[in-house]
Amino acid sequence: DIQMTQSPSSVSASVGDRVTITCRASQGINNWLAWYQQKPGKAPKLLIYVASSLQSGVPSRFSGSGSGTDFTLTISSLQPEDFATYYCQQANSFPLTFGQGTRLEIK
Amino acid sequence: EVQLLESGGGLVQPGGSLRLSCAASGFTFVGYAMSWVRQAPGKGLEWVSGIRSSDGSTHYADSVKGRFTISRDNSENTLYLQMNSLRAEDTAVYYCAKETISGSWYGMDVWGQGTTVTVSS
Numbered sequence: 001d002i003q004m005t006q007s008p009s010s011v012s013a014s015v016g017d018r019v020t021i022t023c024r025a026s027q028g029i030n031n032w033l034a035w036y037q038q039k040p041g042k043a044p045k046l047l048i049y050v051a052s053s054l055q056s057g058v059p060s061r062f063s064g065s066g067s068g069t070d071f072t073l074t075i076s077s078l079q080p081e082d083f084a085t086y087y088c089q090q091a092n093s094f095p096l097t098f099g100q101g102t103r104l105e106i107k
Numbered sequence: 108e109v110q111l112l113e114s115g116g117g118l119v120q121p122g123g124s125l126r127l128s129c130a131a132s133g134f135t136f137v138g139y140a141m142s143w144v145r146q147a148p149g150k151g152l153e154w155v156s157g158i159r160s161s162d163g164s165t166h167y168a169d170s171v172k173g174r175f176t177i178s179r180d181n182s183e184n185t186l187y188l189q190m191n192s193l194r195a196e197d198t199a200v201y202y203c204a205k206e207t208i209s210g211s212w213y214g215m216d217v218w219g220q221g222t223t224v225t226v227s228s
Contacts, residue, residue, distance in 0.1 A: 001169065034214030036152075043202055043221060044144075044152060049214030055207065087152050091212040094166040096142070096154040 002026050002090050006099035012107040017078045021102045023071045023088035032092035035064055035073045038101075039084045048073065049091075078104075109133035109217050111203050116222030123193050123226070129186040129203030129219055136160075136184040140206040142215060143177060143188045145199035145224075155201070156188065161210060171197075193226045200224075 003026035013019050023033065031051035036044040046055045048064035051071055061076040075082055083106050088099040115127040127143070142157040156167045156177040165177050176189040186203050200221040207216035 032213075036214075038152075043218035044215075045218075046207060046214050046216040049207055049216075055214070055216060089152075089154070089214065091214060094157070095168045096157065096166075096212065098152045098154060101151045 001095055002029060002093060002097050004088055004090055004097050004099040006086075006088055006102045008102060009100065010103040010105060012105045013078055014107045015078050015080055017107075019075045019078060019104065021073045021086055021088075021104075023066075023073070023099050025069045025071075025090055025092075028068045029090045029092035031067045032090055033064070033066065033071050034089045034091060035062075036087045036089065037082075037084045038087065044087065047086075080106075109205075111205065111217055111219035113201065113203055113219040113222040116201065116224045118225045118227065119193055120228050121194060121226055124189070124191045125193065125224060127188040127190065127201055127203075127222060127224075129188075131184045131186065131205070134205070134217075135209075136179075137181040138209040140210070140212055141179060141186045142204050142206070143186075144202045144204055144215070144218075145197075146202070146221075147196075147199040150199075153199075157212070158186070159211075190224070193224075195226050198224060198226050 033051045035048040038044040052064045112130045140159040143155040174192045178187045203219045204215035205217040
């Protein structure tokens with residue numbers, strides 16, 4: 001199975017900050033990576049797929065990059081509604097696997 | 108409106124069975140791969156199982172292989188998860204989710220509200 005490791009596990013930031021979250025795969029997954037945002041008590045929301053494609057309706061302050069084993073999710077200017085937990089997920093091979101999550105908190 | 112609505116969760120004793128259902132509406136169900144994803148209390152997301160429509164191929168997490176069975180009824184626009192030999196560690200909110208692009212696995216863009224499964228004596 002492909003293990004997905006996110007860093008950091010949690011991060012504190014302020015509105016307006018630029019934040020980067022990293023996801024590393026235990027083996028190469030080409031660009032078969034998705035990013036999700038989840039708020040407490042809610043279902044996850046797809047932000048990015050195939051590493052850098054922005055899902056329809058997602059604000060352009062969210063961007064994704066990377067290929068192979070190393071990927072990043074960047075939020076260019078944090079907004080109050082962005083404080084949530086973020087997950088990466090590989091779609092290269094089965095079983096599909098998620099990272100452990102990164103909690104983004106208000107500083 | 109594109110929507111997924113899960114049902115069938117509840118309290119079950121260890122070793123018992125449950126069948127979850129996910130009713131889809133607002134999109135061409137037959138064209139999309141579908142998954143079940145679960146989240147144990149206070150924990151992260153765990154992909155459980157997926158099924159592709161074009162060839163009916165199914166896939167499972169190692170933790171549920173041999174105990175859970177995913178299926179779909181394209182005529183009823185419904186996804187199922189038959190869960191047997193349930194264990195305490197299967198306790199979670201179970202979500203059904205739709206792939207964002209027709210035909211394959213890219214990322215899940217539509218999620219249900221979740222249904223809670225509790226395995227306890």
